[in-house]
Amino acid sequence: MTDVFVQIAVDQPMPVLFDYRYALPEPPAVGSLVLVPFGRREVVGLICEVIATSDVPADKLRNVSAVCSACPPLSDVWIALAGFAADYYQRGLGEVALPALPQALRDASRWNRLFAVDERYRLLPAGRAQLPDALPARASALRRLADALAEQASLGMSDARALHPRASATFEDWLARGWIELAESSDGATTEAAQAGVPPTGSAALPVLTDEQRDAVEAISGAEGFAPFLLHGVTGSGKTEVYLHALAELLAARPDAQALVLVPEINLTPQFEAAFRARFATLAEGSIVTMHSGLAEGERARNWLAAHTGSARIVLGTRLAILASMPRLAIIVVDEEHDPAYKQQEGLRYSARDLAIYRAKQLGIPVVLGSATPSLETWWQAEQGRYTRLTLTRRAVAEAVLPSVRLIDLEEERRRGRASVEGLAGPLIAALKTRLERGEQSLVFLNRRGYAPILSCDACGWVAGCPRCSAYAVLHKPERALRCHHCGWEARIPKSCPDCGNIDIAPMGRGTQRVEETLASVVPGARVLRIDADSTRRKGSAQALFSDVHAGEVDILVGTQMIAKGHDFRRVTLVGVLNADTALFSHDFRASERLFAQLTQVSGRAGRAGLPGEVMIQTRYPRHALFQALTRQDYVGFANSTLAERREARLPPFVYQAMLRAEGRTLEAALAFLEEAAAAFGTLPGADRVTVYDAVPLTIVKVFNVHRAQLLLESASRAALQASLRAWQPVLRSLKGVLRWSVEVDPQDV
Ligand code: ADP
Ligand code: ZN
Numbered sequence: 001m002t003d004v005f006v007q008i009a010v011d012q013p014m015p016v017l018f019d020y021r022y023a024l025p026e027p028p029a030v031g032s033l034v035l036v037p038f039g040r041r042e043v044v045g046l047i048c049e050v051i052a053t054s055d056v057p058a059d060k061l062r063n064v065s066a067v068c069s070a071c072p073p074l075s076d077v078w079i080a081l082a083g084f085a086a087d088y089y090q091r092g093l094g095e096v097a098l099p100a101l102p103q104a105l106r107d108a109s110r111w112n113r114l115f116a117v118d119e120r121y122r123l124l125p126a127g128r129a130q131l132p133d134a135l136p137a138r139a140s141a142l143r144r145l146a147d148a149l150a151e152q153a154s155l156g157m158s159d160a161r162a163l164h165p166r167a168s169a170t171f172e173d174w175l176a177r178g179w180i181e182l183a184e185s186s187d188g189a190t191t192e193a194a195q196a197g198v199p200p201t202g203s204a205a206l207p208v209l210t211d212e213q214r215d216a217v218e219a220i221s222g223a224e225g226f227a228p229f230l231l232h233g234v235t236g237s238g239k240t241e242v243y244l245h246a247l248a249e250l251l252a253a254r255p256d257a258q259a260l261v262l263v264p265e266i267n268l269t270p271q272f273e274a275a276f277r278a279r280f281a282t283l284a285e286g287s288i289v290t291m292h293s294g295l296a297e298g299e300r301a302r303n304w305l306a307a308h309t310g311s312a313r314i315v316l317g318t319r320l321a322i323l324a325s326m327p328r329l330a331i332i333v334v335d336e337e338h339d340p341a342y343k344q345q346e347g348l349r350y351s352a353r354d355l356a357i358y359r360a361k362q363l364g365i366p367v368v369l370g371s372a373t374p375s376l377e378t379w380w381q382a383e384q385g386r387y388t389r390l391t392l393t394r395r396a397v398a399e400a401v402l403p404s405v406r407l408i409d410l411e412e413e414r415r416r417g418r419a420s421v422e423g424l425a426g427p428l429i430a431a432l433k434t435r436l437e438r439g440e441q442s443l444v445f446l447n448r449r450g451y452a453p454i455l456s457c458d459a460c461g462w463v464a465g466c467p468r469c470s471a472y473a474v475l476h477k478p479e480r481a482l483r484c485h486h487c488g489w490e491a492r493i494p495k496s497c498p499d500c501g502n503i504d505i506a507p508m509g510r511g512t513q514r515v516e517e518t519l520a521s522v523v524p525g526a527r528v529l530r531i532d533a534d535s536t537r538r539k540g541s542a543q544a545l546f547s548d549v550h551a552g553e554v555d556i557l558v559g560t561q562m563i564a565k566g567h568d569f570r571r572v573t574l575v576g577v578l579n580a581d582t583a584l585f586s587h588d589f590r591a592s593e594r595l596f597a598q599l600t601q602v603s604g605r606a607g608r609a610g611l612p613g614e615v616m617i618q619t620r621y622p623r624h625a626l627f628q629a630l631t632r633q634d635y636v637g638f639a640n641s642t643l644a645e646r647r648e649a650r651l652p653p654f655v656y657q658a659m660l661r662a663e664g665r666t667l668e669a670a671l672a673f674l675e676e677a678a679a680a681f682g683t684l685p686g687a688d689r690v691t692v693y694d695a696v697p698l699t700i701v702k703v704f705n706v707h708r709a710q711l712l713l714e715s716a717s718r719a720a721l722q723a724s725l726r727a728w729q730p731v732l733r734s735l736k737g738v739l740r741w742s743v744e745v746d747p748q749d750v
């Protein structure tokens with residue numbers, strides 16, 4: 001028998017494939033996952049090529065140890081997608097492909113249990129009657145198994161194993177006794193109507209589309225080949241309904257087609273998932289799966305396999321789902337496409353929205369980017385006619401109109417001697433009281449959690465700081481702690497100034513906790529609820545808090561951007577915005593774009609049902625163009641003037657950027673690395689068309705005792721930038737002196 005060789009991608013920071021000899025009984029296939037010896041370890045890799053001869057000397061070649069037969073091979077198209085992402089973001093193929101897989105697939109010891117994962121068992125009446133008495137008295141693990149079977153319609157083997165390590169032997173025994181049965185696989189339960197993806201009966205309950213919605217759905221459904229759409233719809237205009245209809249038509253027309261729907265944060269928008277589950281309730285069980293980092297590993301693997309094998313028709317996921325294997329993918333939706341959450345901020349720093357566009361182009365399918373405030377990159381594409389613009393100008397619910405936006409001029413309030421209480425201006429307090437009297441809900445938004453960002457001593461000027469970061473420690477009152485929001489450092493609140501002993505140390509500025517406290521005193525009788533990363537730390541607690549709001553058990557909701565996203569609060573008629581000014585003067589050129597989007601989002605929570613909504617923004621700069629555009633609800637004006645400024649200043653989307661970041665034990669080390677890298681850059685192909693800026697420290701230069709600096713590169717030619725970055729990689733790898741470095745293409749924070 002002649003030898004066969006394979007080229008394998010592994011998750012290593014090297015842009016190469018590795019050759020191995022393949023001598024397993026199963027025929028080798030491109031796209032299969034394999035276990036291979038790598039150095040002194042064994043790692044999981046992906047077969048990218050099957051070859052007849054290898055350039056590696058025979059005595060250096062090692063053998064593939066095992067192949068994962070439980071996972072059908074990944075397609076060439078999927079490997080090409082991972083390859084594109086690797087090229088574009090300056091990584092090795094394996095660094096993209098393997099982390100894109102669920103953990104269970106990257107761990108070879110779990111391979112032979114992968115399909116068992118799908119095996120589900122159901123309690124039979126005989127078992128229900130006899131099992132409880134048959135269990136030995138102290139067999140608590142067995143009892144948990146029996147209870148789980150009794151409580152759930154069916155129990156998966158992976159969950160069963162978590163309850164009892166010998167679950168499979170136990171189940172064999174119980175099967176033999178006729179107490180349980182293997183639940184039918186979800187495929188078997190499919191009906192014809194379900195296959196066709198027809199909306200559930202009782203379609204009387206479906207809203208009649210507005211003309212604008214109908215036009216949008218028709219444009220999407222009628223598209224052929226690669227068709228990028230920008231669905232630009234004001235908040236509450238019913239974008240979700242457009243997605244639902246477009247998907248229903250497509251899934252009905254093609255009974256095997258799959259759809260991928262991306263959302264920024266699945267846990268914060270349970271209504272969105274609920275809408276899909278309700279609308280596609282007649283699809284076979286298991287046809288809608290979710291993919292996000294909050295899933296348990298077993299479920300993540302099951303859902304991934306369902307998408308990979310095609311049994312999942314709709315995948316609802318966060319950014320990581322963009323690399324899901326979906327062999328019959330026919331449409332991609334990116335909801336709230338402007339949301340920064342689509343950008344992965346560590347490891348492979350990809351933009352799921354940009355990859356969605358690439359993926360749609362690769363497959364020749366439609367992609368719908370939806371937003372009330374599209375990113376300027378997307379808006380520019382639409383302006384040039386590269387993306388088809390679909391516009392929803394009105395709120396979908398007949399009575400609902402967009403809220404009016406009013407600016408409260410803090411300077412004028414002060415000049416006129418109208419006191420604000422703890423940062424809440426008089427008119428806002430009055431408006432909050434009126435809402436309480438009318439039994440309507442209010443929402444107070446500020447983007448800062450904790451009680452106060454600064455704790456300081458008046459006598460000597462001491463300020464509480466994080467010992468590990470160049471940042472202030474944030475005062476958290478309910479937790480009675482000082483916390484660093486950058487590294488997690490925590491300490492008790494000192495009773496007196498550690499420097500001079502003064503006991504009058506005082507908080508400066510305010511965060512959500514302090515505003516919550518203030519609201520309780522200035523709006524007596526109001527039930528105030530705070531929602532931020534601190535109040536929702538426990539799993540599932542955000543959902544519980546939001547349902548209190550929906551149930552009307554809350555009068556005033558105060559929170560960070562967590563409350564701005566996607567929620568359809570029916571009874572909110574007032575939105576107050578505090579502390580928006582800080583973002584106006586950021587050094588990051590995208591700060592104003594983000595602020596506009598955020599304020600539009602949070603404003604959009606008001607007046608969604610019949611009651612008119614009002615938004616009050618406290619500011620020292622009421623004449624600022626951004627606020628003026630907001631009061632006119634004028635995204636288009638804001639976008640076009642901001643684009644004009646960007647063009648003038650030669651900023652994205654008119655140029656392409658990349659960032660080299662370095663982390664060192666000292667700032668000098670980080671800067672020296674970047675300067676050496678910059679010096680070497682000049683000689684690379686394409687470098688003459690790239691501008692290299694000076695290396696600079698990050699605003700918060702030290703985090704967890706690591707010093708950080710960055711170097712910005714910019715070019716009018718994406719190709720030139722890409723080519724030079726590619727050629728730069730080996731140079732960067734040869735440089736020493738820093739703890740870590742990374743290249744980010746299209747950085748969002750500059
Ligand atoms: P968006 O995502 O554009 O902010 P949503 O999709 O959340 O808006 O829709 C806002 C509200 O309007 C939802 O309660 C939705 O059920 C409702 N809605 C959407 N389309 C229609 C329609 N054609 N008729 C009546 N109500 C609708
Ligand atoms: Zn002091």
Ligand code: ZN
Nearest residue numbers: 466469484487
């Ligand atoms: Zn810190």
